[in-house]
Amino acid sequence: MNTEYNMEDRLWDYIDGSGNAEEKTFVEQLIATQEEWRKKYHELLDVHHLMQSSLELDEPSMRFSQNVMEEITKYQITPATKTYINKKIIYGIGIFFLVMIAGMVIYGLGQVNWSDNTGVSNDLLTKYNPGKIDFSKFFNNTYTTIFMMINVVMGLMLLDMWLGKKKKEFA
């Protein structure tokens, strides 16, 4: 079965002209010298020619293009995505998150007591215990609360804009 599939795959490649020159020569030789390959080749070639010559496209009704043209009068071409997606904003957001992550990592590493040589293990994993890092300084002060509030307000504004746009589309 596998051998047959392999043979068919190679023959289809040969018929479609998608194999490399070396493979092409090899298959040509096989077709010329081996009856089984020759028989299969002609069988597949017949199917290929049948497809090329006999496959037909269906046509929709006579009114089809007219219907499409009538339908498109209701719509406008939407501006290209690249015109309203500002890459600088996307990069800005990316940089913001990278800075945040880097800041957290640096702060976390800053909490490690590097001079602590007591105990059996002295490796980084023992020194750096994320569970012991005190993040409350970050998330329990006025600045963080203000920052979070600004984010929430911006998120709500974005949601409002999006809903407004949707409403216009349906109107």
Added chain:
Amino acid sequence: MQTGPNDKDIISAVLQGNKEAYGGLVNRYQGFVFTICLRYTSSREDAEEIAQDIFVKAYRCLADFRGDSKFSTWLYTIVNTSCITFLRKKRLQTHSLDDEKVFAVADNLDGGMRANQVEQKSRIAMVNQAIQLLSADDAKIITLFYKGEQSLEEMGEILGMEPNTVKVKLHRARVRLKEKMEKHFAQEVRDLV
């Protein structure tokens, strides 16, 4: 083969506000788009509805066509996604190889052919009936290759697959088509090939 203004000229005209020019693209590709839609549904009305949606969608997003690929490749990507979405939404009956109904359809076709003067059945009808017995995916891939004028790379772009995967799928689809023809149109195959 294309005649008249090329796709990119038509697109430029449409983007400059000449809506009527879009009709040229519709006329050029409606047969292919409709045929692919028909592979997903046996109802011509449904196929026409999907095809119409595709052309409207393509029109609305025309500004997003960057010209990196052929317009047909870009359009067939919309065809592919729209047909799959439609199929999911409506849970249309597809002609799967494992579906018992297929065999019923095939038997009817076969029986019908024998009773209805086999000699009058053309090669074209036989191939197109055999195509209908394939799964939508197999039928689509064969139609794309033989009628869509797409290379394996372009087909990969349309179907979201590697060209090698497309190649293997195409091989398998053709084998299955051959099997269908041999099984249901054995006499005709012997006469024709």
